[in-house]
Amino acid sequence: MPKQAVLLLAHGTPETIEQIPEYLRNVTGGRPLPHEVVEEIQRRYALIGHSPLAEITQEQGRLVEAELAAFGKRIPVYVAMRNWYPYIADIVIRMRADGVEEAAVLCLAPQNSRTSVGLYRRAVEAEAVGLRIDFTESWAQHPLLIEAFAERLRPAWSKLSVEVGAPVPVLFTAHSVPVRTIEANTSQPADPYADEARRTAELVAARVPEIPQWSFAFQSQGASGGEWLGPTVERTLESIAASGARTVLLQPIGFLCDHVEILYDVDIFFREFAKRINLRLERPASLNASATLARAIADLALQGLTRLNSI
Numbered sequence: 001m002p003k004q005a006v007l008l009l010a011h012g013t014p015e016t017i018e019q020i021p022e023y024l025r026n027v028t029g030g031r032p033l034p035h036e037v038v039e040e041i042q043r044r045y046a047l048i049g050h051s052p053l054a055e056i057t058q059e060q061g062r063l064v065e066a067e068l069a070a071f072g073k074r075i076p077v078y079v080a081m082r083n084w085y086p087y088i089a090d091i092v093i094r095m096r097a098d099g100v101e102e103a104a105v106l107c108l109a110p111q112n113s114r115t116s117v118g119l120y121r122r123a124v125e126a127e128a129v130g131l132r133i134d135f136t137e138s139w140a141q142h143p144l145l146i147e148a149f150a151e152r153l154r155p156a157w158s159k160l161s162v163e164v165g166a167p168v169p170v171l172f173t174a175h176s177v178p179v180r181t182i183e184a185n186t187s188q189p190a191d192p193y194a195d196e197a198r199r200t201a202e203l204v205a206a207r208v209p210e211i212p213q214w215s216f217a218f219q220s221q222g223a224s225g226g227e228w229l230g231p232t233v234e235r236t237l238e239s240i241a242a243s244g245a246r247t248v249l250l251q252p253i254g255f256l257c258d259h260v261e262i263l264y265d266v267d268i269f270f271r272e273f274a275k276r277i278n279l280r281l282e283r284p285a286s287l288n289a290s291a292t293l294a295r296a297i298a299d300l301a302l303q304g305l306t307r308l309n310s311i
Helices: 017-027 035-048 053-070 088-097 117-127 143-164 193-207 233-242 265-276 291-310
Strands: 004-010 077-081 102-107 132-136 170-175 214-219 247-252 280-282
Touching: 004 053, 004 088, 004 117, 004 291, 017 035, 035 265, 053 077, 053 291, 077 088, 088 117, 102 117, 102 291, 117 132, 132 291, 143 193, 143 247, 143 280, 143 291, 170 193, 170 233, 193 214, 214 233, 214 265, 233 247, 233 265, 247 265, 265 280
Parallel strands: 004 077, 004 102, 102 132, 170 214, 170 247, 247 280
Antiparallel strands: none
């Protein structure tokens, strides 16, 4: 039987502020960014101290490997990053050197988009010579993913509602992307990303039906020109404040662990923005080392490996 493995893919993050210019060149494909944009990103990293994305992703990989072992599957789990170390190319080379012949590949971004998941897939396929792969493009509606978010949301919402003496509204968010990258054109259909992100939010809200009011917005719009997906978090917070609410619970459902888009964008920028409009903003803990998330990924990996066996 061919030797099998699981490969988990994530965005990647630099270890130090000094590495940020090189990291950003990877993100943009070598396109230079204005000096002030680079300085702003360095400032954000300095404020949060460190992005733990790499460490948490490695821990997620270990948890998935343990879940697979619980099913009686001694299958190694590799972790690779698209924009930083360990790079996808290096890890795929290591997998081949380890004798891996087949791999279930999952991107740790549940909602499928050409601007994210599609790039990860192409990066793996470019290096996977002699390696049979099954790539899971989307898992935005996986029941265990939904339950993992609900497990974080439910106690945080209950505690905050008791604290303020009234049910608090919830705002779900996902990362924005440029509109031009997901629009339909003559060569490809419309991208499913926006619909999938909203659907994840709907399913999480349905798992916590005691929440009386919830909204959805796209966060972290980029600095490049052109229109980005909205509504923005800022405009949505203004609408929530205008409705008379004085507290809101924000849960990012497009991210699986803490990193700069949560630790800075949510915990610092959005919280300060909310305070300026007389709104208190809190958030549940990120999924990070969630056992339920690990079970979701293990289930998806087993499905992928089963598909490889059936070919």
